[in-house]
Amino acid sequence: MARRSTPLPEPFPGKSFSVATARGHGIPRRRTRGRDLIQPHRGVRAPAGVVFSFARECATLFLVLPSCSAFSHVTAARLHDLPLPLALQNDDFFDVIVPRGVRAPRRKRVRGHQSALGEKDVDKRTKVRATTPERTFCDLATMLTLGQLVAVGDELLARGGPPARKRLETAVRQHPSRRHRRVLCRALDLLDRRAESPKESELRVLLIEAGFSAPAVNHVVRTTDGAFVARVDLAYPQLKIAIEYEGDHHRENKDQWRKDLKRRRRLEALGWLYLAVTQADLDDPTDLIADLRAAVARRS
Known part of the structure; x- marks a missing residue:
């Protein structure tokens, strides 16, 4: 008969947690390898059989990311439910951005980015730290075609009306990378909130x-x-x-x-x-x- 795992103490039962946090609460390493737990990411454990939504998997990964980091690019677009090409909608990687001076994470299934990042660039409405829709629009200029980028901007205008355009213009003007400024400005010129797909x-x-x-x-x-x-x-x-x-x-x-x-x-x-x-x-x-x-x- 298989030996039953020792019950985890509060607040761990039914939740994802980092191995480091568990060790800090006196839970031995052997217990974190129990059959009732899975390893969704290195250094993280979650209850076996849990069904992960995309947002929950992001929250689980964030347990082992720098507290100053945020999900960005494609990952942030998915969290904000912005339109993406099919290949990126099913992307198996997580984009994580950190401020300059902080080492970008190097982990399996993580694309690390380093750039100027202030709290104004982080959305407080999401369940996990993610770049704002406007900052995400700017960052996506490195990964999307002009038409795909405009599709993202059109969606933001449709959601937010005239104020959304001003927020996008401000985000483009303040974006730290000048390399893609021309593409972003061209995308702004082409936006049309009447687009429906x-x-x-x-x-x-x-x-x-x-x-x-x-x-x-x-x-x-x-x-x-x-x-x-x-x-x-x-x-x-x-x-x-x-x-x-x-x-x-x-x-x-x-x-x-x-x-x-x-x-x-x-x-x-x-x-x-x-x-x-x-x-x-x-x-x-x-x-x-x-x-x-x-x-x-x-x-x-």
């Missing part, structure tokens, strides 16, 4: 960077007597060109697929040219750009 933001930036004028965002199309027809992601109303990003759900959901067909038919009946865009077009926009240029030339 990250892919729509990426598509808008792609078109503008390709030399097209800024399209209207979520443009409402009506009949001559004012009846609602559709609201399209991006549009050049004077040319009657509608550009729509279509994710996989548009083809996988039968009802959505039927609605899309009806919507497109009604737009084309009113003389609109409809350009459907998928992720493949964002990955390689060569044909999309050529098709749109041809469409603009025909309609001009």
Whole structure:
């Protein structure tokens, strides 16, 4: 019969804790290796069978991080539920930033960063220390494309309205790294709080960077007597060109697929040219750009 582990004293039962803290409370090293405990990170123990949310795993890791550190970059974006590319949404690493003069942590599954970091850069609303959404936006300039960065900024504007833009402008102006200042300033110029999806933001930036004028965002199309027809992601109303990003759900959901067909038919009946865009077009926009240029030339 397997020997049962000695019950842990308060306040350890049911909680994650650092081995160093346990030793400080007189718990022997052998007990921290008990079968009722797991090691989610080096130097940390947690109850076996615990289900970790992302925030809880961050809190567990923070037990062995410098108290002056904070989660940043992709990790902070995930904590703030900001839009990220799929590969980064499932990232298995943790970004941790420390102030200058403090050694960046070197641990398994940790990307350490060192930069100027004040308490104003740390969000007090999160359950763990993380950089503010505005500081996170700036730090992500090192990891995202311009379109992906704008998608993050669009989301922040949609959440916070006009004050959010001022906070972003201040964050960019005060960000310690000048290396990516140009990209951040360009991203600020391209932000639009009317955007309703990250892919729509990426598509808008792609078109503008390709030399097209800024399209209207979520443009409402009506009949001559004012009846609602559709609201399209991006549009050049004077040319009657509608550009729509279509994710996989548009083809996988039968009802959505039927609605899309009806919507497109009604737009084309009113003389609109409809350009459907998928992720493949964002990955390689060569044909999309050529098709749109041809469409603009025909309609001009």
